[in-house]
Each structure stands twice: as structure tokens, then as C-alpha cells.
Amino acid sequence: MPQISDKGRLMPESPIRKLVPYAEAARAAGKKVYPLNIGQPDIKTPEVAMEAIRNCTEKVIEYSHSAGNISYRKKLAKYYQNIGINVDENEMLITTGGSEAITFALMTCMNPGDEILIPEPFYANYNGFAVATGVVVKPITSSIENDFALPAIEEFEKLMTPKTKGIVICNPNNPTGYLYSKEELNQLRELIIKHDLYLFSDEVYREFCYDGEEHFSAMKLEGLEQNVILIDSVSKRYSECGVRIGAMITKNKDVITTALKFAQARLCPPAFGQIAAEASLETPPEYFTEVYNEYIDRRNFMVAALNKMEGVYSPLPKGAFYTVVKLPIDDADKFAQWILEDFEYKNQTVMVAPATGFYATPGLGKNEVRIAYVLKKEDLANAMETLAEALKVYPGRTI
Structure with missing residues (x-):
């Protein structure tokens, strides 16, 4: 058998x-x-998204560009520009959910056997993405005793080997709800620069920050333009988990060019999902x-x-x-x-x-x-x- x-x-x-x-x-x-x-x-789900689906006039549901519809990417770039993240439509790939964005990022930046460091507890599917791509997860434990704050940088360095190629963070964090501060992210910045690592920053919960706390994107860390890969999704922002639309965003042109080859191999992201996601950018404040x-x-x-x-x-x-x-x-x-x-x-x-x-x-x-x-x-x-x-x-x- x-x-x-x-x-x-x-x-x-x-x-x-x-x-x-x-x-x-x-x-x-x-x-x-x-x-x-x-x-x-x-x-x-925002009514503008539902209306866009109901009123779709397409006669044929065609393949989109492998990187996603250009109209959506241009509007999405403006969304990021409005929150201080300076990217354009050529610095992103639209993906089948944030899950595919993470998978593409790992396949593009890591070889089988390479290691990523992740503060734990972490989003459980990171383990699955790592297995699927042949990447090894090295966890750095955070503690409920201090509400799951970022572990000391020394703890990251203890686990680093010649195979360590990147760090993954989720901010705000799933599963803990912890929000990494600008100060904590700058500590990671020094580590990334010192060891020339990738920083994979999962920011799908960006809109959900409480008590006057502000979200600070890893894309705003100075000097890491070639190191940071942003993972995003419409699933939580617009309560659209089922449309399966995410994005992989980076200023690193080699990463985008290489990831696009993986995107071409799966042809394109979901057509109706992109219609809903693009319309959602018009959601009223x-x-x-x-x-x-x-x-x-x-x-x-x-x-x-x-x-x-x-x-x-x-x-x-x-x-x-x-x-x-x-x-x-x-x-x-x-x-x-x-x-x-x-x-x-x-x-x-x-x-x-x-x-x-x-x-x-x-x-x-x-x-x-x-x-x-x-x-x-x-x-x-x-x-x-x-x-x-x-x-x-x-x-x-x-x-």
C-alpha cells in the first residue's frame, strides 16, 4: 500500500x-x-462589499493578473499611503488569504532547513506553513506572567545559528492580543540589522488596537526597507474571512519578483474576493x-x-x-x-x-x-x- x-x-x-x-x-x-x-x-461585512458582489456585471469570471487586479492594488496602495506606509502597486502581491502570503514569503526567502524565530505562543498555522515549506521554527517563549510581552533580545540571540534567516511577529498578536510597542519593534530592528535577517510582520489585526494605543508597522522601521515583508488580509478588518484575500507587501524588488513566480504557478487570487476587497476600501469611517x-x-x-x-x-x-x-x-x-x-x-x-x-x-x-x-x-x-x-x-x- x-x-x-x-x-x-x-x-x-x-x-x-x-x-x-x-x-x-x-x-x-x-x-x-x-x-x-x-x-x-x-x-x-461592510454593505459596500456585499453590493459590489450583488451588482457584479462581469459576463465571464476571468483569470486576474497573478499579482492581483491592478485596480485593487492601486487602491490598496493608497490605503497604506494614508496610514504612513509608502508603497505602490508594484510592491505587493494579492494572495489567497494571509495564509498564502506567508507561504509565498517563506518559499521566496527561505531554503528547506533554514530557521525562523517566532515568539510563542503564536498563530498555530505558522507551524503548518513551516512544515509545508520545509522551514524550521525556533520558538522564543513569552509568558502570561508579563502579559506576553516581547521576550528579551538576548533570548533571540541564544537560539540563532548560521541557518537562522528570519523572525516572524504578529502585531497585534494572535493568540494573545498583545500589542508590540514601537520600542519593542526597534529592539528587533537592531537585531535584524546586526544579523541581516528578514522580518515577516503579520499585521492583519492592525485596526484593532485599544485604550489609545497606536499600531506601529514594521514597514516604518528605518533601514529595514529590504528586510521587512508585510503580511495582511481583509478577513478580520472587514469581517470577510470567507473571501480569502490577503497581501504580501515589501520594498524588496527581488522578493516581489521571485514571489510572483509562485503566484503565477497558482494562476491568480479569487476573482469575487478581489471585487469584494476592492469595494471594501470604500467602507465609511x-x-x-x-x-x-x-x-x-x-x-x-x-x-x-x-x-x-x-x-x-x-x-x-x-x-x-x-x-x-x-x-x-x-x-x-x-x-x-x-x-x-x-x-x-x-x-x-x-x-x-x-x-x-x-x-x-x-x-x-x-x-x-x-x-x-x-x-x-x-x-x-x-x-x-x-x-x-x-x-x-x-x-x-x-x-
Whole structure:
């Protein structure tokens, strides 16, 4: 019988999606399941995007340019220029989601066996992208004790070898909600210059920064014009996860030229997705004000509810719409399955993402889960009440 590839065996399961069968079984049994495991906002997609799809007059859905529609790239360049990122339409590729942007960036800049350094916990799919491209992830652990701030630069240098070619950051961070400051990014800048590394900066949550904090893009770091590769997406900004449109942006012409060859091999990004994404650039400012206020309200409510539970600690996220929560449990994977299979409160249960899948270091995250505050506050209230009751009776409770 033919064998599965080594790469296929190494490919990790998604900690976000692997519990779906248990959630489906819970729903089939009549339970209300609150999905706090995935970053799928219930925020309405901008009407301008929906109208663009409804009113599409194309007679043939043709291939676009492999780099994406020129009209979209020109408008997207203006979006970046308006926030102080000086790029043009020739310094970006439109991709099938941010996922393809990261994959293209790794394939363009790294050889199989090369190493990237990533502060952990990190977006779980980075592990999958690394396996797919043959890149080795070297994690630098951040701690819930200081709300997942950037680890000391000395910790990065300890792990560097001749094969170290880049650093990946997600800012604001998924899964922790931490927002890296301009000062922290400048510390990374010195390291990047010293060792001539790439800096892959995933900034898909740029619009979601709270409490007066401002987002500082890695593209604004002086002297790194040839080193920084920006990863972006419309998924969260416009609540358009399903249109699968992202972007890879860099001033490095060799990187763009090389990445375009990978883009040509997959032909083009989604046609309807580009139509929706281009129209979304006309979203009125009040949309973002409303969304911002909604997430602040949800965040404040949920974090307060979590920290009232005995033995639970959640930092106050400064960005995105996630938090990593410390729970009084023995095993996050067991707990996440147990609460779906064996627990209900008022015929309700919750779905959380075990934090083990967001760490590359074995054994970390065993008593942590990622929770997304992407549901309306009424649903969050029911979910928090259900979680609190579950923790009281969970067989593996540790306090």
C-alpha cells in the first residue's frame, strides 16, 4: 500500500478546528454551543462589499493578473499611503488569504532547513506553513506572567545559528492580543540589522488596537526597507474571512519578483474576493468606529468575567480580539474535549482552543486556552456563565 509522505505526517492538526466533530455532536444532541475557539467575527461585512458582489456585471469570471487586479492594488496602495506606509502597486502581491502570503514569503526567502524565530505562543498555522515549506521554527517563549510581552533580545540571540534567516511577529498578536510597542519593534530592528535577517510582520489585526494605543508597522522601521515583508488580509478588518484575500507587501524588488513566480504557478487570487476587497476600501469611517466600540465592550466584559472565576487569569488584550487564559485545569486538550462531550449547563456548552497548539515547545500551554471575543455580549455572558460552571466540576481541576 502506498505510504503517506513524511511532510504529511509532520503536518499538525489545527488546535482551532480539530474539535469541530465534538462540537457537531454536541449540537446534534441539542446543546447550544458557543464557539469561542475561532476568530470568526459576527460583525456584519461592510454593505459596500456585499453590493459590489450583488451588482457584479462581469459576463465571464476571468483569470486576474497573478499579482492581483491592478485596480485593487492601486487602491490598496493608497490605503497604506494614508496610514504612513509608502508603497505602490508594484510592491505587493494579492494572495489567497494571509495564509498564502506567508507561504509565498517563506518559499521566496527561505531554503528547506533554514530557521525562523517566532515568539510563542503564536498563530498555530505558522507551524503548518513551516512544515509545508520545509522551514524550521525556533520558538522564543513569552509568558502570561508579563502579559506576553516581547521576550528579551538576548533570548533571540541564544537560539540563532548560521541557518537562522528570519523572525516572524504578529502585531497585534494572535493568540494573545498583545500589542508590540514601537520600542519593542526597534529592539528587533537592531537585531535584524546586526544579523541581516528578514522580518515577516503579520499585521492583519492592525485596526484593532485599544485604550489609545497606536499600531506601529514594521514597514516604518528605518533601514529595514529590504528586510521587512508585510503580511495582511481583509478577513478580520472587514469581517470577510470567507473571501480569502490577503497581501504580501515589501520594498524588496527581488522578493516581489521571485514571489510572483509562485503566484503565477497558482494562476491568480479569487476573482469575487478581489471585487469584494476592492469595494471594501470604500467602507465609511463610522463602520470602524462602531466595530471598535463593540470589541472594546466585549473585551472588557469578558476579561472581567474571566478574572472573577476562581483560579483563572486573563491579561487585558491591547489588540486583536483574543486572549490566552490560564485555567485551573490539568490538560487543556482534555478540558476542551470534555466540555463539549460530557458537560452542559442550561443545555449550553462552549468551544475553546487549547493553547498547546499555539506553542512549538512541547509541554507548554497545558493549562491555557485561547478565547476569542467575537460573539455579541449576550452570547458571551451565557458562555462565561457556562465556562464558570464547567470549571467547578471538571474532574481535572487543579485547585
